[in-house]
Amino acid sequence: MTVLPGGMTASRREPMAEFLERQRTAFIADGPPDAALRRNRIDRLMALVLDNADDFVDAMAADYGTRPRAGTLFTEVMGMISVIEHTRTHVRQWMKPVKLMRPARPLGLRAEVQPSPLGVVGIIGPWNFPLNLVVLPAAAAFAAGNRVMIKMSEVTPRTAELMQSVAPTYFDATELAVITGDAEVAADFAALPFDHLFFTGSPGVGALVQQAAAANLVPVTLELGGKNPVVVAPGADLGRAAARIAQGRMINGGQVCVCPDYVFVPADRMEKFVAVARDTLRGMFGSIVDNADYCSSVNEANFDRVVGLIEDAREKGARVESVAPPSETLPDRKSRKIAPTILLDVDDSMRIADEETFGPVLTVRPYERLADVVDYVNARPAPLVAYWFGPDDTDFRSFVEHTRSGGVARNDFAAQMIPSAAPFGGVGRSGMGAYHGKAGFDAFSHYRTVVGSDLPFTITGRAAPPFPRSMQMTTTLALRLARRRTRRRLRNR
Numbered sequence: 001m002t003v004l005p006g007g008m009t010a011s012r013r014e015p016m017a018e019f020l021e022r023q024r025t026a027f028i029a030d031g032p033p034d035a036a037l038r039r040n041r042i043d044r045l046m047a048l049v050l051d052n053a054d055d056f057v058d059a060m061a062a063d064y065g066t067r068p069r070a071g072t073l074f075t076e077v078m079g080m081i082s083v084i085e086h087t088r089t090h091v092r093q094w095m096k097p098v099k100l101m102r103p104a105r106p107l108g109l110r111a112e113v114q115p116s117p118l119g120v121v122g123i124i125g126p127w128n129f130p131l132n133l134v135v136l137p138a139a140a141a142f143a144a145g146n147r148v149m150i151k152m153s154e155v156t157p158r159t160a161e162l163m164q165s166v167a168p169t170y171f172d173a174t175e176l177a178v179i180t181g182d183a184e185v186a187a188d189f190a191a192l193p194f195d196h197l198f199f200t201g202s203p204g205v206g207a208l209v210q211q212a213a214a215a216n217l218v219p220v221t222l223e224l225g226g227k228n229p230v231v232v233a234p235g236a237d238l239g240r241a242a243a244r245i246a247q248g249r250m251i252n253g254g255q256v257c258v259c260p261d262y263v264f265v266p267a268d269r270m271e272k273f274v275a276v277a278r279d280t281l282r283g284m285f286g287s288i289v290d291n292a293d294y295c296s297s298v299n300e301a302n303f304d305r306v307v308g309l310i311e312d313a314r315e316k317g318a319r320v321e322s323v324a325p326p327s328e329t330l331p332d333r334k335s336r337k338i339a340p341t342i343l344l345d346v347d348d349s350m351r352i353a354d355e356e357t358f359g360p361v362l363t364v365r366p367y368e369r370l371a372d373v374v375d376y377v378n379a380r381p382a383p384l385v386a387y388w389f390g391p392d393d394t395d396f397r398s399f400v401e402h403t404r405s406g407g408v409a410r411n412d413f414a415a416q417m418i419p420s421a422a423p424f425g426g427v428g429r430s431g432m433g434a435y436h437g438k439a440g441f442d443a444f445s446h447y448r449t450v451v452g453s454d455l456p457f458t459i460t461g462r463a464a465p466p467f468p469r470s471m472q473m474t475t476t477l478a479l480r481l482a483r484r485r486t487r488r489r490l491r492n493r
Contacts, residue, residue: 016179016188016189016192017192017193019149019173019177020120020149020192020193020194022173022174023120023147023149023173023174023175023177024119024120024147024195025174026147026174026175027117027119027120027146027147028119032116032117032145033117033145035091035092035095038091038095038142038143038144038145039088039091041142041171041175041176042084042087042088042091042139042142042143043088044170044171045084045135045138045139045142045170045176046081046084046139047170048166048167048169048170048171049077049080049131049135050077051166052162052166053073053077055162055166056072056076056077056131056159056162056163057069057072057073057076057077059156059158059159059161059162060072060076060130060131060156060158060159062158063127063130063155063156063157063158063159063298064156064295064296064298065296065335065336066291066292066294066295066296066335066337067252067295067296068292068293068294068295069292070293071251071252071293071295075129075132075251075252076129076131076132077131077132079132080132080135080136080139082420083136083139083420083436083437084135084136084139085420086420086421086437087139087140087143087437087440087441088139088143090438090441091143091441094115094143094438094441095115095145097112097113097114097115097450098112098113099111099112100112100113107455108453108454108455108456109451109452109453109454109455110451110452110453110454111449111450111451111452112449112450112451113447113448113449113450114447114448114449114450115144115441115442115445115446115447115448116145116445116446116447116448117144117145117146117444117445117446118144118146118195118196118444118445118446119146119147119194119195120146120147120148120149120194120195121137121138121141121146121147121148121149121194121195121196121197121198121444122148122149122150122151122189122190122192122194122196122197122198123137123138123141123148123149123150123151123197123198123199124151124186124189124190124197124198124199124200124201124209125150125151125152125153125200126153126200126201127153127155127156127298128252128255128256128257128298128358129252129256130152130153130155130156130159130160131159131163133200133223134150134152134163136435136436136440137198137200137221137435137440138150138176139440140435140436140440140441140443140444141196141198141440141444143440143441143444144440144441144443144444144445145445146195146196146444147174147175147176148175148176148177149176149177149178149179149189149192149194150163150176150177150178150179151179151180151181151185151186151189152164152178152179152180154180154181154182154183154185154186155298155299156298157180160178160180161180163178164178164179164180187208187212190208190209190212190213191212191213191215191216192216193216193218194213194216194218195218196218196219196220196221196443196444197209197213197218197219197220197221198220198221198223198435198443199220199221199222199223200223200224200257201223201224201225202224202225202356203224203225203226203381203429203430206222206224206431209222210222210432220432220433221425221431221432221433221434221435221443222426222431222432222433223257223424223425223426223431223433223435224257224384224426224429224430224431224432225257225356225358225384225430226257226261226356226381226382226383226384226406226426226429226430227261227262227354227355227356227357227380227381227383228258228259228260228261228383228384228385228386228387228405229261229262229263229264229373229376229377229383229386229387230245230260230261230262230263230264230386230387230388230389231263231264231370231373231386231387231388231389231390231399232245232263232264232265232266232269232273232389232390233370233388233389233390233391233393233395233396234266234370234390234395235390235391235393235395236389236390236391237389238269238272238273238276239276240389240411241273241389241390241411242272242273242274242276242277242280243276243277243280244389244411244412244413245260245263245277245362245387245389245413246276246277246280246281246284246340246362247280247284247413248260248413248414249340249360249361249362250281250284250340250360251413252295253294253295253296253297253337253359253360254357254358254359254360254361255295255297255298255302255358255359257384258384258385258413258414258417259357259358260362260387260413261356261357261362261363261383262346262362262363262364262365263362263363263364263365264365264366264367264373264376265364265365265366265367266366266367266368267366267367267368270344270364270366273364274321274342274344274364277342277362277364278321278323278342281323281340281342282323284340285323285325285340286325287325287328288324288325288328288330288332288337288339289328289330289332289335289337290335294337296335296336296337297336297337297338297359298336299336300333300336302358302359303331303333303336303338305358305359306338306357306358306359306360306361307331307338308351309351309352309355309357309359309361310338310341310343310352310361312350312351312352313343313346313350313351313352316347316349316350317345317347318343318344318345318346318347318350319343319344319345320341320342320343321341321342321343321344322339322340322341323339323340323341323342324339324340338359338360338361339360340360340361340362341360341361341362342361342362342364343361343362343363343364344363344364346363346365354380370395370398370399373399374398374399374402374403377403378402378403378404381428381429381430382404382405382406382426382427382428382429382430383405383406383426383430384405384406384407384426384430384431385405385406385407385408385409385414385416386399386403386405386407386408386409387408387409387410387413388400388408388409388410388411389410389411390410390411392410396410404427404428405426405427405430406424406425406426406427406430406431407422407424417436419437420436420437421436421437421438422436422437423435423436423437423438423439423440424436424439425439
């Protein structure tokens with residue numbers, strides 16, 4: 001059963017549809033909100049998070065089993081503040097209509113493009129960052145003037161229940177509704193006729209969400225995952241690169257859509273790279289099973305999936321190096337903890353060559369020529385982020401130019417997310433659309449052209465018959481001039 005703010009209860013699609021209608025009715029009745037109200041909603045959303053931050057941290061730790069408090073505060077809470085503050089600061093500026101054809105205004109022809117809110121935005125959140133990745137799109141939707149309904153992930157039920165219980169303290173149910181429930185409820189939620197649907201999760205589920213939304217012609221933004229490649233360039237500082245890549249792989253227990261997944265290292269430097277990565281991981285975790293800083297797999301299903309990927313690779317000939325403390329037996333089902341693992345000699349017959357890892361496992365591959373790396377990356381679905389460790393030189397610029405990915409980060413984990421104004425999103429199988437900064441405002445806005453004419457004559461009415469001979473002559477002359485201009489450009493190319 002799904003409990004909705006405002007005293008409503010829903011167990012299936014129909015009551016949720018009624019609740020959606022309440023939000024849409026309020027949106028139409030009130031009209032587009034002004035900048036002050038949009039900022040107020042953003043402020044209330046931030047207050048919801050900040051006032052209850054400790055409770056959210058505790059809820060997520062309970063959902064995971066072990067999730068480090070400092071890491072959760074940094075990634076879930078602090079990670080959203082700068083982006084939301086940037087959005088709040090620029091709301092009034094982004095709302096302004098863009099004037100077109102300014103020289104024609106004194107003559108009586110006025111044209112502008114107005115950013116207008118869509119209406120009600122649905123947001124389906126993931127389990128790996130169950131708070132951050134619903135609050136950030138909600139802030140963007142509020143900035144654009146919309147109402148919001150959020151479906152929290154059923155994989156992190158305590159976090160979902162907390163979000164649902166505190167939301168009515170900060171929002172009327174016609175502004176923000178938080179819905180909990182199982183996968184069946186999520187499927188019904190995706191099938192609602194929202195004005196826009198935002199989903200964060202796996203490509204497989206994203207395809208189902210898009211299919212459900214298509215029945216109502218609902219536009220979607222899909223923030224998906226993928227196998228993010230890393231290139232250690234010949235000129236890289238190998239020690240620094242190996243250490244940073246190993247650290248990045250372990251954030252949130254490797255359960256991050258922008259984690260480095262597989263690493264290409266110059267063949268003659270493989271041994272040193274693996275040694276530094278191994279030492280880095282060993283230095284990070286003197287113990288694992290009882291270590292409060294070592295994040296668990298979110299549930300048994302993901303634990304089994306990651307262990308299965310490792311065992312499948314081992315059985316098919318990969319070298320598996322488990323960086324486990326000597327006194328501990330890992331993986332440990334009770335704590336759902338898997339030791340940091342380095343895989344070598346991986347080939348395309350292994351599941352981990354294609355499946356997103358989402359765990360503490362790093363695949364390391366040798367290369368002789370950078371051109372071979374580019375070919376390998378391009379032969380696979382575009383990742384959410386491509387990593388490069390090395391100088392900003394012609395090799396790096398060639399890699400950026402000749403590969404496709406949602407973003408590119410050089411010499412640091414998730415560096416493409418540092419600028420608050422930068423759009424964040426995937427391409428191809430790693431996503432559709434973007435948000436953060438103005439990209440989020442644009443995603444949840446419709447840019448409506450408004451043109452008015454006070455001219456004493458009609459411009460477009462000339463397309464109606466009867467057509468005078470003078471119009472035919474004018475059209476023929478204009479066509480002839482256009483042909484000449486185009487041919488001249490092609491000759492001068």
